[in-house]
Amino acid sequence: MTETATAPPTPTRYTGSRVPRVEDGRLLTGHGTFVDDIQRPGMLHACFVRSPFARALINEIDASAALALPGVRAVFTAADLNPDVHEQWYSSYGPNVPDTPRPPLAVDEVRFVGDPVALVIAENRYIAEDAIELVEVDYEPLTAIADYRDAQTSDILVHPKFPNNVAGSLAGPPPEVVEGAFASAAHIADETFYQQAYAPVPMETRGIVVEWAADNGDVTIWTATQTPHEVRAFGARLLGLEPERVRVLMRDTGGGFGQKVVPMREDMCIMLASRKVPAALKWIEDRRENLMAAGQARHEHGRARMAFAADGTILAAGIEHAQDIGAYPTPWPVGAAAAVGLLFPGPYKVPLATWSTTSVFSNTAGRHAYRGPWQFESVARELLLDIAARDLGLDPVELRRRNMLSRDELPYPNPAGMPPYDHSSPLETFELALRMLDYDAFRAEQAAARAAGRYLGVGTCTYIEPTATGQPYYACEGAVIRIDPSGQVTVIVNGGSAGNSLETTVIQLTADALGVSLDSVDTIQNDTSETPFGAGTAGSRSGSATAGAVAETASVLRAKLAELASARLGVAPQDIVVADGQASVPGTSLAMTYAQIAELAGPGGVEASAEHTAKAPMLWSNATHVCTCEVDVVTGKVTLLRYIVGEDVGPMINPNVVEGQIAGGTVQGIGGALLEHMVYDEDGNPLASTFVDYLLPTTTEVPHIEYGHMEMPAPGPGGHKGAGEGGAIGAPPAVINAVADALSPFGVKITNLPASPAALVALLTEAGH
Amino acid sequence: MAELPVRLTVNGETVERTAEPRMTLADFLRERCGLTGTHLGCEHGACGACTLLVDGAAVRSCLMFAVQADGLDVTTVEGIAAPDGTLSRVQAAMRDCHGLQCGFCTPGFVMSITALLRDNPKPTDEEIREGLSGNFCRCTGYQGIIAAVHRAAETVEKA
Numbered sequence: 001m002t003e004t005a006t007a008p009p010t011p012t013r014y015t016g017s018r019v020p021r022v023e024d025g026r027l028l029t030g031h032g033t034f035v036d037d038i039q040r041p042g043m044l045h046a047c048f049v050r051s052p053f054a055r056a057l058i059n060e061i062d063a064s065a066a067l068a069l070p071g072v073r074a075v076f077t078a079a080d081l082n083p084d085v086h087e088q089w090y091s092s093y094g095p096n097v098p099d100t101p102r103p104p105l106a107v108d109e110v111r112f113v114g115d116p117v118a119l120v121i122a123e124n125r126y127i128a129e130d131a132i133e134l135v136e137v138d139y140e141p142l143t144a145i146a147d148y149r150d151a152q153t154s155d156i157l158v159h160p161k162f163p164n165n166v167a168g169s170l171a172g173p174p175p176e177v178v179e180g181a182f183a184s185a186a187h188i189a190d191e192t193f194y195q196q197a198y199a200p201v202p203m204e205t206r207g208i209v210v211e212w213a214a215d216n217g218d219v220t221i222w223t224a225t226q227t228p229h230e231v232r233a234f235g236a237r238l239l240g241l242e243p244e245r246v247r248v249l250m251r252d253t254g255g256g257f258g259q260k261v262v263p264m265r266e267d268m269c270i271m272l273a274s275r276k277v278p279a280a281l282k283w284i285e286d287r288r289e290n291l292m293a294a295g296q297a298r299h300e301h302g303r304a305r306m307a308f309a310a311d312g313t314i315l316a317a318g319i320e321h322a323q324d325i326g327a328y329p330t331p332w333p334v335g336a337a338a339a340v341g342l343l344f345p346g347p348y349k350v351p352l353a354t355w356s357t358t359s360v361f362s363n364t365a366g367r368h369a370y371r372g373p374w375q376f377e378s379v380a381r382e383l384l385l386d387i388a389a390r391d392l393g394l395d396p397v398e399l400r401r402r403n404m405l406s407r408d409e410l411p412y413p414n415p416a417g418m419p420p421y422d423h424s425s426p427l428e429t430f431e432l433a434l435r436m437l438d439y440d441a442f443r444a445e446q447a448a449a450r451a452a453g454r455y456l457g458v459g460t461c462t463y464i465e466p467t468a469t470g471q472p473y474y475a476c477e478g479a480v481i482r483i484d485p486s487g488q489v490t491v492i493v494n495g496g497s498a499g500n501s502l503e504t505t506v507i508q509l510t511a512d513a514l515g516v517s518l519d520s521v522d523t524i525q526n527d528t529s530e531t532p533f534g535a536g537t538a539g540s541r542s543g544s545a546t547a548g549a550v551a552e553t554a555s556v557l558r559a560k561l562a563e564l565a566s567a568r569l570g571v572a573p574q575d576i577v578v579a580d581g582q583a584s585v586p587g588t589s590l591a592m593t594y595a596q597i598a599e600l601a602g603p604g605g606v607e608a609s610a611e612h613t614a615k616a617p618m619l620w621s622n623a624t625h626v627c628t629c630e631v632d633v634v635t636g637k638v639t640l641l642r643y644i645v646g647e648d649v650g651p652m653i654n655p656n657v658v659e660g661q662i663a664g665g666t667v668q669g670i671g672g673a674l675l676e677h678m679v680y681d682e683d684g685n686p687l688a689s690t691f692v693d694y695l696l697p698t699t700t701e702v703p704h705i706e707y708g709h710m711e712m713p714a715p716g717p718g719g720h721k722g723a724g725e726g727g728a729i730g731a732p733p734a735v736i737n738a739v740a741d742a743l744s745p746f747g748v749k750i751t752n753l754p755a756s757p758a759a760l761v762a763l764l765t766e767a768g769h
Numbered sequence: 770m771a772e773l774p775v776r777l778t779v780n781g782e783t784v785e786r787t788a789e790p791r792m793t794l795a796d797f798l799r800e801r802c803g804l805t806g807t808h809l810g811c812e813h814g815a816c817g818a819c820t821l822l823v824d825g826a827a828v829r830s831c832l833m834f835a836v837q838a839d840g841l842d843v844t845t846v847e848g849i850a851a852p853d854g855t856l857s858r859v860q861a862a863m864r865d866c867h868g869l870q871c872g873f874c875t876p877g878f879v880m881s882i883t884a885l886l887r888d889n890p891k892p893t894d895e896e897i898r899e900g901l902s903g904n905f906c907r908c909t910g911y912q913g914i915i916a917a918v919h920r921a922a923e924t925v926e927k928a
Contacts (some may be wrong), residue, residue: 030806
């Protein structure tokens with residue numbers, strides 16, 4: 001395995017250990033700084049007037065009553081804000097993709113319930129909320145497309161420029177590639193799976209404060225984001241400014257999970273409106289808006305097929321996938337969907353594959369990124385494998401053993417069009433997780449329970465995922481490291497942490513790279529006027545990317561320290577070893593501490609900067625989730641019993657952080673499998689816009705999660721692989737397979753998510769129970 | 770709308786301000802008292818992020834008006850650590866057990882756990898889960914939080 005050339009020169013002390021987080025002190029005592037904590041002199045507050053109809057024409061907007069309310073300062077409509085858009089595109093895709101529409105405010109027609117129609121500016125939030133009720137909008141309601149599955153054959157068009165409501169389709173190897181294999185197969189599994197809409201639902205909603213300085217035209221933005229530098233670049237393009245004129249700050253962001261990866265329509269509105277008001281402008285989304293209008297994810301279906309030989313060997317696989325993109329997806333949704341087809345074969349020896357994907361508009365909230373955006377590949381594959389195993393009369397574990405890739409079979413080609421799988425351990429994590437469960441003992445317990453009229457089940461999901469992509473935009477991460485004459489070290493990176501512990505991470509990495517103690521390192525993040533470019537928290541990249549940035553910058557800094565010490569110590573730089581907090585000459589007593597060298601350099605100390613660029617196209621992480629459950633066959637209630645994750649994210653920087661990411665993602669996946677449902681009625685009205693209707697998992701539903709770690713290094717910095725998204729990928733299939741296994745005596749087959757109590761009772765009733 | 774005087778004790782200090790009758794206690798603390806540690810996650814009493822102590826009882830401050838707290842004793846997350854900054858047992862256990870990630874729900878959990886352990890110093894796992902089921906966390910999967918309550922209970926026992 002290729003190791004990075006930038007490994008620290010001394011044995012690592014902190015990397016790999018469970019060091020306490022530096023973020024925790026402020027967050028535990030109420031001294032964090034989230035966007036809603038920002039106060040500016042004379043700050044004004046914004047609130048959106050939103051459409052109550054899924055589809056309607058806007059005949060007229062009368063803001064006179066709202067404007068007459070004391071404390072209201074302005075009401076803006078599309079005519080005021082939209083013409084000010086200079087350019088509107090996201091850096092990761094560039095300006096040339098065939099993007100979907102994304103107007104700041106709705107023009108002429110509203111396209112989902114919650115579509116922003118007007119923006120009220122007032123002296124405080126209470127008055128702004130009063131005033132939105134006074135904005136009279138004359139709507140002419142139209143029939144809406146509430147379900148994307150009806151959209152391709154509907155006469156109604158969500159956007160007139162997109163025939164059949166299709167934003168785009170992509171395909172991999174054509175179906176002919178697998179036809180022979182299916183024709184000669186001993187067994188074929190062929191099912192259509194449907195996954196309901198659910199969403200990231202960060203505990204902190206979206207929010208932004210924008211302050212425009214009339215004297216010099218500078219714009220300062222405080223926002224809840226995963227990507228400060230993208231907010232700056234996007235904001236500069238939107239407003240027609242040089243990026244240097246835009247400064248973005250964020251200290252604490254209360255969860256993102258994809259929802260805060262790029263600015264959305266409301267953010268655009270606040271940026272545009274900020275230049276029309278005399279003070280800073282704040283918008284804080286409320287929960288109802290968040291559940292109604294921030295966006296949806298996961299809503300998709302696919303016909304999944306696999307051809308098997310008589311012994312269960314997989315001969316070919318295929319998926320025809322379609323996804324709901326709502327009315328205004330962010331960003332362009334078509335390209336990302338390819339990953340569903342590319343990853344459908346998963347960590348199995350699948351020689352042939354075919355796939356297609358279609359992105360379909362509907363009159364619902366726009367699709368956006370969510371942790372493991374392609375996870376439907378695992379849902380479809382792993383549910384199909386369990387169904388196939390039952391039909392073949394094989395234990396699902398045995399069917400997987402016959403087909404799963406092991407470490408020593410890598411690299412192995414992906415038949416759908418991805419680079420080969422490599423540096424991972426699918427079969428090894430599978431066996432590890434099954435050992436932790438004691439699979440055979442569970443099967444015995446299950447049989448005994450069934451005899452006693454109780455229904456237990458076990459389900460697994462094994463997946464492989466590309467992390468820390470080498471795609472040009474996301475490959476880049478810069479760092480600056482400074483040593484002050486006091487000896488204190490400061491590491492400056494973009495950050496973009498939304499709970500993923502990037503402050504602790506870079507301090508650990510920097511302390512090791514320079515051989516200093518943790519408490520002698522500070523970090524500055526999330527102020528674009530001070531930090532070098534970094535692509536932020538996305539695509540499970542931050543661990544690897546910041547490790548690369550710190551390693552390369554520390555390497556430059558060590559050379560600089562040697563150079564400076566060389567002049568004072570009178571020896572050549574190459575004879576000096578820089579490690580453990582000092583520059584020394586081996587075999588002599590000659591040495592200088594970092595503080596002494598920094599003092600020599602001048603009052604500003606010594607500083608280095610460098611940029612890391614990921615070289616591998618992707619780093620493969622993998623895991624197996626194993627879940628056991630009991631299903632009450634009268635009420636349909638599912639109780640999770642044990643939950644085990646055997647995973648390989650390479651060498652861990654901080655096992656607490658990795659396990660925290662796994663657990664958080666897993667519980668989001670459990671929510672998606674059993675509870676969370678962003679449901680609409682047939683007219684396109686959202687029915688789950690409060691936490692009474694949109695059910696998040698709580699302490700009473702989640703099991704204790706057990707972890708088994710394997711560490712196959714990847715060809716990237718420190719061998720570290722991404723850990724942020726996998727939990728949310730592996731959990732839904734493992735949970736659904738466990739429920740289906742529990743109900744297998746009834747002949748129940750689960751192909752629709754979520755497995756809510758009502759859905760399970762309906763399936764049992766249908767099966768004659 | 771006319772403002773009414775509100776006089777209450779916040780973290781041991783007497784506070785006198787005014788508030789519209791419709792102003793929530795959470796907004797009053799955040800905007801009139803400069804105490805932004807109390808967070809609003811839903812504003813409809815479901816998520817528990819805004820939990821604080823009113824006369825010792827754990828209360829959702831998004832569901833209470835500031836004027837209702839007139840004359841009462843309020844403790845927010847800013848009042849939990851010792852004056853010298855030493856974390857409380859609950860706060861220290863949350864740090865030690867990786868009980869927080871983004872930190873947005875954390876103040877509500879710190880307050881709920883503090884009240885829970887005061888009323889039930891040796892809770893079972895089931896009692897902990899039941900007691901915290903009104904606080905949502907989207908980052909941790911609750912693993913570190915539940916471990917932290919056990920840890921804090923053990924610490925109390927030893928002390």
